[in-house]
Amino acid sequence: xxxxxxxxxxxxxxxxxxxxxxxNLHIPxxxxxxxxxxxxxxxxxxxxxxxxxxxxxNNHHHLIHAVEEVSxxxxxxxxxxxxxxxxxxxxxxxxxENHFAPVPTATYGMVMVLCAIAYVILQWxxxxxxxxxxxxxxxxxxxxxxxxxxxxxxVAIAAAFVCPWISIGIYILVxxxxxxxxxxxxxxxxxxxxxxxx
Amino acid sequence: xxxxxxxxxxxxxxxxxxxxxxxNLHIPxxxxxxxxxxxxxxxxxxxxxxxxxxxxxNNHHHLIHAVEEVSxxxxxxxxxxxxxxxxxxxxxxxxxENHFAPVPTATYGMVMVLCAIAYVILQWxxxxxxxxxxxxxxxxxxxxxxxxxxxxxxVAIAAAFVCPWISIGIYILVxxxxxxxxxxxxxxxxxxxxxxxx
Amino acid sequence: xxxxxxxxxxxxxxxxxxxxxxxNLHIPxxxxxxxxxxxxxxxxxxxxxxxxxxxxxNNHHHLIHAVEEVSxxxxxxxxxxxxxxxxxxxxxxxxxENHFAPVPTATYGMVMVLCAIAYVILQWxxxxxxxxxxxxxxxxxxxxxxxxxxxxxxVAIAAAFVCPWISIGIYILVxxxxxxxxxxxxxxxxxxxxxxxx
Amino acid sequence: xxxxxxxxxxxxxxxxxxxxxxxNLHIPxxxxxxxxxxxxxxxxxxxxxxxxxxxxxNNHHHLIHAVEEVSxxxxxxxxxxxxxxxxxxxxxxxxxENHFAPVPTATYGMVMVLCAIAYVILQWxxxxxxxxxxxxxxxxxxxxxxxxxxxxxxVAIAAAFVCPWISIGIYILVxxxxxxxxxxxxxxxxxxxxxxxx
Numbered sequence: 129x130x131x132x133x134x135x136x137x138x139x140x141x142x143x144x145x146x147x148x149x150x151x152n153l154h155i156p157x158x159x160x161x162x163x164x165x166x167x168x169x170x171x172x173x174x175x176x177x178x179x180x181x182x183x184x185x186n187n188h189h190h191l192i193h194a195v196e197e198v199s200x201x202x203x204x205x206x207x208x209x210x211x212x213x214x215x216x217x218x219x220x221x222x223x224x225e226n227h228f229a230p231v232p233t234a235t236y237g238m239v240m241v242l243c244a245i246a247y248v249i250l251q252w253x254x255x256x257x258x259x260x261x262x263x264x265x266x267x268x269x270x271x272x273x274x275x276x277x278x279x280x281x282x283v284a285i286a287a288a289f290v291c292p293w294i295s296i297g298i299y300i301l302v303x304x305x306x307x308x309x310x311x312x313x314x315x316x317x318x319x320x321x322x323x324x325x326x
Numbered sequence: 327x328x329x330x331x332x333x334x335x336x337x338x339x340x341x342x343x344x345x346x347x348x349x350n351l352h353i354p355x356x357x358x359x360x361x362x363x364x365x366x367x368x369x370x371x372x373x374x375x376x377x378x379x380x381x382x383x384n385n386h387h388h389l390i391h392a393v394e395e396v397s398x399x400x401x402x403x404x405x406x407x408x409x410x411x412x413x414x415x416x417x418x419x420x421x422x423e424n425h426f427a428p429v430p431t432a433t434y435g436m437v438m439v440l441c442a443i444a445y446v447i448l449q450w451x452x453x454x455x456x457x458x459x460x461x462x463x464x465x466x467x468x469x470x471x472x473x474x475x476x477x478x479x480x481v482a483i484a485a486a487f488v489c490p491w492i493s494i495g496i497y498i499l500v501x502x503x504x505x506x507x508x509x510x511x512x513x514x515x516x517x518x519x520x521x522x523x524x
Numbered sequence: 525x526x527x528x529x530x531x532x533x534x535x536x537x538x539x540x541x542x543x544x545x546x547x548n549l550h551i552p553x554x555x556x557x558x559x560x561x562x563x564x565x566x567x568x569x570x571x572x573x574x575x576x577x578x579x580x581x582n583n584h585h586h587l588i589h590a591v592e593e594v595s596x597x598x599x600x601x602x603x604x605x606x607x608x609x610x611x612x613x614x615x616x617x618x619x620x621e622n623h624f625a626p627v628p629t630a631t632y633g634m635v636m637v638l639c640a641i642a643y644v645i646l647q648w649x650x651x652x653x654x655x656x657x658x659x660x661x662x663x664x665x666x667x668x669x670x671x672x673x674x675x676x677x678x679v680a681i682a683a684a685f686v687c688p689w690i691s692i693g694i695y696i697l698v699x700x701x702x703x704x705x706x707x708x709x710x711x712x713x714x715x716x717x718x719x720x721x722x
Numbered sequence: 723x724x725x726x727x728x729x730x731x732x733x734x735x736x737x738x739x740x741x742x743x744x745x746n747l748h749i750p751x752x753x754x755x756x757x758x759x760x761x762x763x764x765x766x767x768x769x770x771x772x773x774x775x776x777x778x779x780n781n782h783h784h785l786i787h788a789v790e791e792v793s794x795x796x797x798x799x800x801x802x803x804x805x806x807x808x809x810x811x812x813x814x815x816x817x818x819e820n821h822f823a824p825v826p827t828a829t830y831g832m833v834m835v836l837c838a839i840a841y842v843i844l845q846w847x848x849x850x851x852x853x854x855x856x857x858x859x860x861x862x863x864x865x866x867x868x869x870x871x872x873x874x875x876x877v878a879i880a881a882a883f884v885c886p887w888i889s890i891g892i893y894i895l896v897x898x899x900x901x902x903x904x905x906x907x908x909x910x911x912x913x914x915x916x917x918x919x920x
Binding site: 333334337338340341342344345346348349351353354357358359361362373376380383384387391505 | 526529532533536537540541544547548596599600603606607610611613614617618621622625626627628631
Binding site for chain 4: 130133136137140141144145148151152200203204207210211214215217218221222225226229230231232235
């Protein structure tokens with residue numbers, strides 16, 4: 129029951145984060161297609177962040193599914209993740225409104241790194257509680273995708289000061305890699321429980 | 327359990343979308359009825375979009391009800407639908423603030439088409455997963471209402487450049503057609519399960 | 525299960541409505557207590573509307589509890605109620621920002637009437653579905669409190685053009701009357717089911 | 723079931739409160755790191771309030787867990803708490819935008835006191851309903867942490883007029899004290915029910 133409430137609260141916050149981003153789109157003053165043009169990069173950026181937040185929701189879903197018992201530590205690690213996720217609308221707006229200028233683009237990457245670190249901390253907290261031999265520890269394995277993303281974000285932050293478009297390319301690449309949900313846990317779950325027709 | 331969380335998250339996002347639209351209503355500067363007047367088209371537009379989002383929530387409710395098992399594909403098809411739905415407040419505001427000017431009115435129709443396409447993709451994804459002989463495939467049938475709406479939206483987009491009021495009329499017509507929830511699934515469900523006194 | 529989702533969606537929308545009203549409070553420019561002063565009527569108004577929305581949530585809770593089976597009609601009657609409730613933040617802001625000027629104060633009453641009518645329609649829709657001999661029909665009875673509120677709102681709307689403070693007094697009175705949750709259904713429920721230690 | 727809905731609604735409101743605060747962060751006009759600088763105190767303040775709201779959510783979670791039956795009084799005591807919590811984004815924004823000026827900093831403390839009082843009232847309401855010999859009454863005990871916080875807030879309010887930084891220090895201290903969830907209830911619960919592998 130406790131776990132349900134953690135899920136419900138996280139879902140609520142993530143649902144608000146993903147929807148609040150649309151408020152970054154300003155209603156254009158004019159009524160021509162040209163008036164809509166300045167909103168295009170913001171819209172693109174919104175779509176990118178939508179995918180990122182969607183990925184986090186997806187993986188969070190699988191992660192919490194593997195939690196056996198919610199401790200105080202898990203609750204706070206989860207809130208910590210939600211905190212950094214909640215900054216995504218802010219950096220999305222800043223980057224989008226400034227046509228991918230260096231500092232906003234790097235800041236976007238910074239928040240992405242902090243979200244990723246918060247996610248790893250949440251994973252650790254759960255595994256520490258449930259033991260290294262736990263189901264989750266096995267399912268995560270060496271977490272190559274997570275480590276690659278982290279390195280990619282750092283490269284993107286540095287690249288922003290040379291050419292922000294490289295950073296954007298890296299962000300899209302990482303989003304695409306994660307687009308596919310965390311099959312590791314899903315696969316391990318399928319092996320564990322025989323899927324019934326429900 | 328997984329299905330519940332997909333429902334809860336979607337409901338959260340749709341609830342925010344439907345409520346955020348009210349923020350498009352600006353608090354009038356004056357205190358006379360005349361000061362309220364510029365908000366009338368925005369209010370009308372809000373009501374129209376409220377019905378549309380309500381229809382999506384209603385049908386989404388029935389659709390997810392028919393899902394047997396949530397896959398990664400279904401999750402993403404669902405997020406894709408939520409993305410386009412989340413643009414409704416933006417186009418609603420643009421159309422309402424500009425007294426149904428051609429481009430905003432056409433853009434409104436564009437987003438409606440994209441929502442409709444996203445809904446069809448979600449249907450397909452679910453049916454592909456559950457088989458053509460599945461309960462849902464039978465309940466949807468030839469999807470005449472869906473196809474009609476799509477054609478109507480396209481006509482409305484074209485008509486916006488001639489006379490936007492025709493487009494508005496078409497939008498109202500489509501909303502009215504869908505006002506009645508997707509009885510197909512409901513009826514099929516009733517045949518499947520004998521309704522008990524709960 | 526269907527009923528749960530109706531409840532969850534309504535709760536989501538009502539939770540957003542009740543919280544969005546706080547956005548009407550503008551962060552004061554200065555840092556003195558005097559700078560806070562213009563926000564006092566808005567804050568008072570927020571508190572009033574908070575109680576009203578809280579009352580609706582409370583009664584809605586009891587009402588939906590009595591629903592045996594959700595029909596399309598109940599869904600739409602519920603969405604209709606949510607539509608008018610969603611206008612409360614707008615009229616709350618308008619009335620609060622204008623120190624209870626006649627027209628905004630009357631408009632507030634108008635939205636209150638429309639919410640009350642929508643609530644009655646929802647009640648009717650549920651009772652029509654479940655029969656006059658149903659549990660809910662008996663619990664509602666002659667609905668004196670509902671009828672009194674409706675009359676009170678109409679008086680408040682008229683009074684706003686003479687002296688808005690009379691209207692405010694009436695709104696506070698109605699809020700106080702409803703403050704106590706709909707004991708009728710609660711009492712009837714208690715008679716129906718023996719309260720266990722859970 | 724009733725209890726579930728109280729939890730769900732409260733979670734919804736708290737999720738919105740915690741996320742809406744991020745809207746206080748203004749998207750900087752420039753694209754330099756310097757342009758981001760004015761947002762630093764707002765961000766710090768957001769983090770502080772995020773922890774406070776997180777603490778309330780955490781403790782609220784444990785508190786409602788101990789509720790056996792939801793009465794009208796508990797519902798209203800809960801809404802009363804949500805009302806004061808909903809003012810946190812407002813005072814957070816005011817304090818953050820004004821670099822911790824005396825009045826905004828004291829006002830922040832005032833809202834904190836009012837939230838704390840509302841929490842105590844909710845506790846009382848639940849205990850009064852369930853009896854002094856109830857599980858919750860025993861778990862709360864003398865509520866030293868609660869009493870200490872209340873005194874600390876009052877000191878912080880007074881200190882704001884001498885040196886606001888003392889107030890900020892006290893707020894951080896209180897947040898840290900509460901960071902650890904209400905172990906009292908958790909511990910008592912563990913003694914009550916043997917933790918199963920779920």
